[in-house]
Amino acid sequence: MSMFRNSIVKLVASHQGLVSNCRYATAASTNLKAVLANQIPEKQEEVKKFRKEHGSTKVGEVTVDMMYGGMRGIRGLVTETSVLDPNEGIRFRGYSIPDCQELLPRGNGGTGEQPLPEALFWLLLTGEIPTQQQADAISKEWNDRAAIPNHVTTMLNNFPSNLHPMSQFSAAITALNSESKFAKAYHSGVKKSQYWEYAYEDSMDMIAKLPTVASIIYRNLYREGSSVGAIDPKKDWSWNFATMLGYDNADFVELMRLYLTIHSDHEGGNVSAHTTHLVASALSDPYLSFAAGMNGLAGPLHGLANQEVLIWLTEVRKKVGDNITEDGMKEFVWNTLKGGQVVPGYGHAVLRKTDPRYTCQREFALKKLPDDPMFKLVSALYKVVPDILLEQGKAANPWPNVDAHSGVLLQYYGMTEMNYYTVLFGVSRALGCMASVIWDRALGLPIERPKSFDTPALKKLAAAAKK
Template identity: 70%
Template sequence: MALFFRINSRRCLELQKLSSGVGIRSLSDASVDLKKIIADKIPKEQERIKAFRKSHGSKKVGDITVDMMYGGMRGIKGLVWEPSVLDPEEGIRFRGLSIPECQKLLPKATNGTEPLPEGLFWLLLTGDVPKDAQVKAISEEWASRSALPVHVTKALNNFPKTLHPMSQFSAAITILNSESEFVKAYSSGVHKSKYWETTYEDTMNLIAKLPVVAATIYRNIYNDGKGIGSVDAGKDWSFNFSTMLGYDDPDFIELMRLYLTIHADHEGGNVSAHTTHLVGSALSDPYLSFAAGMNGLAGPLHGLANQEVLVWLQKLRGEIGDNPSDEELKNFIWKTLKSGQVVPGYGHAVLRKTDPRYTCQREFALKHLPDDSLFKLVSQVYKVVPPILLETGKVKNPWPNVDAHSGALLQHYGMKEMNYYTVLFGVSRALGVLANLIWARALGLPIERPKSLSTDQLIKSINV
């Protein structure tokens, strides 16, 4: 028995040492120099991973089935993603923190109640909960880096209004790569151990510029190209984005702070995250990598989902009105399902409970717009849909995801242009995928190259 305890004590000590890196949340130190903080963490994290791989590199972490291969690799554990982890029961955790914990712990604007996205970015990069001064420093730095090159502004202003907002967004990000510090350093022969430094600089520049790009697109398409104003160096990222869009309602600005925080990351397997990582693994710069991710986000099965929800709700209202009875709503839902369609906004590839991102948006609505007719309808759908989906016997997760609610909130504050919603999603998603890209370069992760098989090879391998 004594031997058993000695062995297990050594194993516990080993695991404690391996888990003592950046992935474990702690309070941030007082420095406002984010790049230096990351530089201090990188050698420790490199050693932690090196030790872990040396001890456990040959161990299996899962089995792959034929259904997984044909089913979009769903459920295959094959990626390392540092900023967040998605648990089927708990939902998303950012460096170990749940969304309610982020809402409680991350710094807020003066008189604000929702977390600032700058604070989440600090957390995603460092694993530490930042102090107010550190978040303020990020806001100021992003404001100072926000100006667009003349050729990008010119391109944006020359795009036809008929070009989809996401196409404009992706194109502008792509041509911003003319400013890439990573490309300059790589061309000059910088050592690979320094790749992360210019990836960091590109990331900071790109995130700073995204609200200006996105607001210019919005103004050009929906406001006859009227000026977007200027970035206020004394205000936060979300405030500046909101006012450049033309919205100065304090509640809308708070909604943007919440929206840009909760949409920032959802581990590495979703299309936009995985695509950014995949393209970045070829040492494409952050601009090209993120633009590729945005092309994935533009797909109707990913970033357009909240738009699909609103289209369905509009059809519902057109057929049974704004105040249907539960029975009328049930009949409409069964009609939707029997026609071979799904109820958009319900279900998730990983989650097996109500998405915490849905819950925090619902709480925001209960606080700020409890009598909004569309919110009331969304709430009624939330009550009626899950039991029906369970009754079909075909649905593993009958609960709503983030997209079931976000569009209703934007509609309430006057942003009716559904085609634009995915751009908002894209601005937010930069925080998570680019934070991970910095760590991918810091850890020297290689180009991604999984092995593929033909159906004939696969059948042969199974029959052997």
């Protein structure tokens, strides 16, 4: 059946002009580590040859504004897993989000409409579209690795209720470092050429355990500490996560698959991905590295943005009601801007078009909850905000980003606890961060240590550059 499905998918891709660029998994093996072991020597040689030929080639320049402006636009990182194009949006190993929704294997629970995050993880690591059997093999492996040690459960159950969910999430990931195979191998003197193997083992273990950790946090804070239950070996990663959270709606399972896929990776320069990469470059194990990244994700300018959007939307609805006209919405948005406020969920540091992650969530909502008042409000804003921001002339990107939509979907299915949303983001972001860490170790990338200057030294450099 899966061979028939793959044939149909290839036929569809060919019709769309995609097939010439599609890289389907060529190996019959369902062992992801074995597939990687075959790929890594070839990639190592490719990078070695490239650096030998072009190591001194200049690929950009740094301005004083870039240095003071958060290194925005500086070309300084290697990230194999995804690239963010200002006009096309995110591409995972060359595949757009619509490509992934069309080509990646799906789950057998829920309604079977959304791709499996397991399939995306295979793609992020190998650059190949997996078969259904290969995606299912990852589901099984993560189910087998999902158990968490007792000391982590005890710690989570003893956290005070006023400790933010992201603080609990980060602390639990740090505590899971007791299970690190990478740390044990390093202290045993493992060869550098084998670092990637132990980074892989830790990454697979950690990704497998995160839904259980996240579900315990949710149940403790919002469901009176009720049990998360056991992992069901017949369910995939997202389905088990939804069940452990306490949601048995088939559409919510599909939402989890969608959410966990589209939030997984966004190039290497965002705070969570870059922090994970930076800490891992010191050869901290994947648990410690990802915990650091999660502390960055917890910031209001990064992972907490979806909460701010939902809070703002709730306030908008209170003020304008459910029957606002387009002219009324325009007036409200203009008043917001003239009052010195921004429109949350609009604009992006890199993108110069509607975020494809927003678009696929909108398509989901149009199909599943077209009459929801909050979705209608989001749609009404989408009609008027971009033109207003363009007219205002201050926004380089007047289009909505992923945060403009995600909270509304979660709230519709009953997950109204906004403080928890970033934990979901974190579970998803593990896929991209860990795929990158594995390749960082496979390519032998060194500790990251950029050169810094104080302002007097920078003034001297600037003066010398003008001569």
